[in-house]
Amino acid sequence: MSAGDLSGEFSGWGARGTAGVSFAAALAFTGVDVRLGGRPVLDRFDLSLTPGEIVCLLGESGSGKSTALRVAAGIQRVDAGEVKINDEVVSSPNRHVPPDRRGIGLMFQDFALFPHLSVLQNVMFGLRHLGRAGARAQAHAALARVGLAGREADYPHMLSGGQQQRLALARSVAPRPGLLLLDEPFSSLDARLRESVRAETLAVLRETRATSVIVTHDPEEAMLLGDRVALLRAGRIAQVDTAAEIYRHPVDLNAARFFSPLSEVETVVRAGAAETPLGVVPTPGRPDGRRVTVAIRPAGGVELDAVSGSVPGRIVSKRDAIGEDIYEVKVEGIERPLTVRQRSNGALRPGEDVFVIPNPEHILVFDRD
Ligand SMILES: Nc1ncnc2c1ncn2[C@@H]1O[C@H](COP(=O)(O)OP(=O)(O)OP(=O)(O)O)[C@@H](O)[C@H]1O
Numbered sequence: 001m002s003a004g005d006l007s008g009e010f011s012g013w014g015a016r017g018t019a020g021v022s023f024a025a026a027l028a029f030t031g032v033d034v035r036l037g038g039r040p041v042l043d044r045f046d047l048s049l050t051p052g053e054i055v056c057l058l059g060e061s062g063s064g065k066s067t068a069l070r071v072a073a074g075i076q077r078v079d080a081g082e083v084k085i086n087d088e089v090v091s092s093p094n095r096h097v098p099p100d101r102r103g104i105g106l107m108f109q110d111f112a113l114f115p116h117l118s119v120l121q122n123v124m125f126g127l128r129h130l131g132r133a134g135a136r137a138q139a140h141a142a143l144a145r146v147g148l149a150g151r152e153a154d155y156p157h158m159l160s161g162g163q164q165q166r167l168a169l170a171r172s173v174a175p176r177p178g179l180l181l182l183d184e185p186f187s188s189l190d191a192r193l194r195e196s197v198r199a200e201t202l203a204v205l206r207e208t209r210a211t212s213v214i215v216t217h218d219p220e221e222a223m224l225l226g227d228r229v230a231l232l233r234a235g236r237i238a239q240v241d242t243a244a245e246i247y248r249h250p251v252d253l254n255a256a257r258f259f260s261p262l263s264e265v266e267t268v269v270r271a272g273a274a275e276t277p278l279g280v281v282p283t284p285g286r287p288d289g290r291r292v293t294v295a296i297r298p299a300g301g302v303e304l305d306a307v308s309g310s311v312p313g314r315i316v317s318k319r320d321a322i323g324e325d326i327y328e329v330k331v332e333g334i335e336r337p338l339t340v341r342q343r344s345n346g347a348l349r350p351g352e353d354v355f356v357i358p359n360p361e362h363i364l365v366f367d368r369d
Pocket residue numbers: 036037041059060061062063064065066067068217
């Protein structure tokens with residue numbers, strides 16, 4: 001690919017603030033069950049979004065993220081519970097409003113563009129209710145906003161992956177839906193493109209003001225895009241909150257592991273604290289004898305100091321990351337070496353003895369039973 005093509009991918013978006021504005025809708029799932037192939041896929045699933053909110057559905061493969069989105073879209077029926085858009089029940093075991101009557105915009109991982117329609121016709125397809133002239137004007141505006149002005153007569157196969165993503169975005173926002181449902185909208189883009197496309201897509205979503213649900217399995221993406229993040233596990237919400245709050249106060253060890261790798265020490269509470277080889281960690285409210293896991297984050301959980309400290313350790317290995325180093329440090333009494341990320345420091349080398357200084361703010365304690 002030439003340098004010219006590359007800059008087109010990164011900087012070709014239209015002026016910010018020019019996307020059409022929608023009337024944002026409220027969305028609420030209450031006690032939704034879905035069974036597929038005899039297995040529960042959504043299990044008493046509850047989630048509410050306020051108008052204009054962006055919520056990311058985050059979870060491991062198979063946790064039910066896409067199914068929740070398909071239920072909201074009306075592509076998947078529910079076995080129990082209900083879904084409301086604004087004040088209208090759109091899904092329940094007795095009622096099913098079809099997708100085209102829900103006022104939603106959809107965007108899928110593979111973009112699902114119509115191959116036999118031109119770029120302009122792809123966007124006009126969802127605007128037939130406006131009449132030909134109105135649809136044409138609105139489609140042109142949406143294409144300009146995503147930087148595809150001038151490509152109207154092309155067909156999807158003539159566009160790059162990044163441009164197809166933009167076309168899919170233009171097609172989903174052009175009808176000004178109150179609710180946008182996006183299923184892994186960036187996963188088919190390579191890492192080089194993903195970051196800029198994410199930022200531009202977020203700008204478009206904010207401009208349209210549509211309530212948005214974004215499915216992702218990437219915690220960083222969820223933290224960047226979502227006003228709140230809903231963590232799914234086995235068809236149920238394990239935790240829903242702002243990304244910062246979930247990161248600071250994960251509901252359990254599995255939730256914490258989802259957001260960063262951890263060094264884990266299993267121990268027991270004695271006199272209001274968990275004893276670890278790194279020192280005691282306060283565990284207010286936990287009774288003596290409670291079995292706990294103390295989890296230490298690589299970034300910030302401990303700091304290495306060549307000169308002073310009370311807990312000795314030995315650097316086993318060191319890797320360079322951008323602006324920081326990643327160390328593996330062996331501490332007496334902890335089975336696996338601790339992983340530590342911190343600012344580059346030439347004085348710390350493999351084989352050196354160091355001191356390990358714990359930082360309670362980045363050390364988490366979870367019950368084991
Ligand atoms: N039509 C179906 N029949 C039987 N099982 C299904 C069907 N569709 C999905 N499932 C199962 O339901 C579970 C949840 O699927 P879903 O696609 O919602 O998960 P997901 O969290 O979006 O996963 P991924 O990140 O892999 O897309 C999976 O175990 C899947 O195998």
